[in-house]
Amino acid sequence: MKILVVDDEEAIRDSLDHVLRFEHHEVALAKDGAEGLEALKNQPETDLVFLDIKMPGRDGLEVLGDITQDHPEVPVVMISGHGTIETALEATRSGAFDFIEKPLDRDRVLLTVRNAHQMRRLKDENEVLRERLSQTSKEMIGTSTPLEQVRKVISKVAPTQARVLIQGENGSGKELVARLIHDLSERASGPFVDVNCAAIPKDLLESELFGHEKGSFTGATAQRKGKFEQADGGTLFLDEVGDMSLDAQAKVLRVIEEQRVQRVGGSEPIPVDVRLVAATNQDLKSGAEDGSFREDLYYRLAVVPIFVPPLRDRNQDISVLAQTFLQQMASNLGREEPPVLTDKARAWLERQQWPGNVRQLRNLMERCVILADGLKIDVKDLEQLTGPGATAAAPDVFRTAQTFEEFKEQSERLFLQQRLTGNDWNVKRTAESLGMQRSNLYKKMERYGLK
Ligand SMILES: Nc1ncnc2c1ncn2[C@@H]1O[C@H](COP(=O)(O)OP(=O)(O)OP(=O)(O)O)[C@@H](O)[C@H]1O
Ligand SMILES: [Mg+2]
Missing domain, CATH: 1.10.8.60 (Helicase, Ruva Protein; domain 3)
Incomplete structure (x- = not known):
């Protein structure tokens, strides 16, 4: 593996270098965040980064922010010194793969490397599989009259710029319809960007949609483009749009009216050319009537409503x-x-x-x-x-898991899969029954490829 070590202490760099090279890994060393980021830029094939938390200049957490933003596929293991365990834990919450403590323990270091390697391989395999699946499942199958009706509306509305609101039960094919609309539109060569409004914690949704400037809030360690900007020239799919806060709704409405976005903490409005397609499994119309969804936004989004029948x-x-x-x-x-x-x-x-x-x-x-x-x-x-015994055939994690981490992950995946199945893959209901934040459940589903 190609491993990058970022630490200001020479002794730590040397000892990691030694341990890792002995196991035939390729090692690059950097003495601070700036050097580390530079090294990553020059060697984007890097498989793993060891990153010290306490460094002069930019500290490990800040650097982690940049790495997860620019190289989201590279796992990062934080190196925690005395007194930075809390920070290390926080880092794993904001995207670090794991952390190790000083003084470094050779076996622990090597185990972490193996875990990271395995995770990366699984992730790659998952991606290949998902890609293959998404290619095969892009087609809309079925010839029933209600589905033909949906097809007819799609082919009429796709070539226009009209905003479309897709409604229908869980798993009925709303996302598929949204993608078809994009693919059959003049924007097909532009980006299709989807954002699941229910999967993002409420206070992060605005920065997700509109982007933010560096330093506009704690954690905004770098400037970031929002989904609207990313979708420029293409289609933005607002999934689970009924879950948007009233605040965010007001801002989306403004973007629709002005065709410009303002990043959080930014002053200059940025022009965007985006077609909106939204989806929901809620009854937005009655939401609009009882005030939980803005009526004006409802009518803006539902220029052409499409109902996907169960x-x-x-x-x-x-x-x-x-x-x-x-x-x-x-x-x-x-x-x-x-x-x-x-x-x-x-x-x-x-x-x-x-x-x-x-x-x-x-x-x-x-x-x-x-x-x-x-x-x-x-x-x-x-x-x-x-x-009722349908999950009995689940693989035996006691045998398949090699490490404790793997055991935890595999059991968690099975558990969530079983609960989701039991709740007909209704994420909201599953999260509620588990006493879990919905955004957290979505994150885990993504992580484990449960969809
Ligand atoms: N007519 C169809 N032909 C082929 N595959 C379909 C069809 N309808 C749905 N699917 C497949 O079923 C799965 C669920 O569909 P999709 O994700 O579009 O549903 P959804 O309405 O967005 O669900 P949710 O409300 O849970 O977000 C996907 O894998 C999709 O490809
Ligand atoms: Mg969907």
Whole structure:
């Protein structure tokens, strides 16, 4: 691995250099934040950074801010001296992968390196998989009348500049519709930027949307472009728009009216050319009536409303969706032939209520490919996979995890997956039932590739 060590103490640099080189890693050394950032710029392939917290000039936390912003894929391990444990903990909350304490313990250092390596590999694999999935699942499948209706509206509205509000239950395909609108528009070669308003803590949403200037609030260690600026020339997808605070709503309204954004702490308005597509699973219209959502913003966003019907109202689509998902999963797993549903199994699928809609169906088909033996899937396989014992087939983390960290992560992933499934992948309900912040749950879902 290529490892960068940033520490002002020569003795620490030398000892890490020694330990790491002995294990055949490539090591670069820097004596302060500026040198470290320079080294990262010159060697963007860096796999891991060890970063001291207490340094003259810019301290480790500030430098961490820059690294996570400019090189979000590089894991950073903080080096904590006496009296900086609190800071180290804080650092792991704001994006550091881990921390080690001085005096450095050789085994601990090497274990951290191995963990970081493993995490990075998993992340890369996840990304490849997700990319493949997103390529295969971009198509909107189904020929039922309600879905054809949606298609018709999409093809009419996509080439215009009109703002679109997509409404529908969890997992019904709202994001898919938003992406199709972008892809069929004149902005297709521009960026499609999505922002999940429910996944961002309320007090950070404004800086996320509009950006901020350096030093505009604690933690704003560098200037940052907001999502509106990032989407310039393209489409901004405001997902879960019903979760935006009234404050943020007022500001979005202003951006729509003026077509300019002002960064938090900034003075100059910046012109932006963005098409807005929003989505929600709430009834925004009645929100507008009872005052929880601004009525003027509602009408601005819902120039063209699109309602994506729940899966149970278009059960002609179920069979073809199911078979397509089986095919995709099988080919992702490198299986030669996808399993086939028996006629009775199809009829069974068509009788279900699907509160989690297409996502729930896709998850079930995924489990079918992984767990059902044989090439035919019958009603009893489906019942088994959806029944109360359905998670019993979860991998045995006691065996698969090598380190305590891995054990914690794998168990956490399984636990959240099971709870999400139990709540039909309704994130709000799951978070509430777990007593967890919704933004935190979203973050974990992203981290573990749960979607
Ligand atoms: N008609 C369809 N054809 C193929 N795949 C679909 C279709 N509808 C939905 N999907 C797939 O189902 C999953 C859920 O869809 P999507 O994320 O668009 O739903 P959503 O309405 O945005 O859900 P949520 O409310 O939870 O955000 C995605 O993997 C998507 O690709
Ligand atoms: Mg969505």
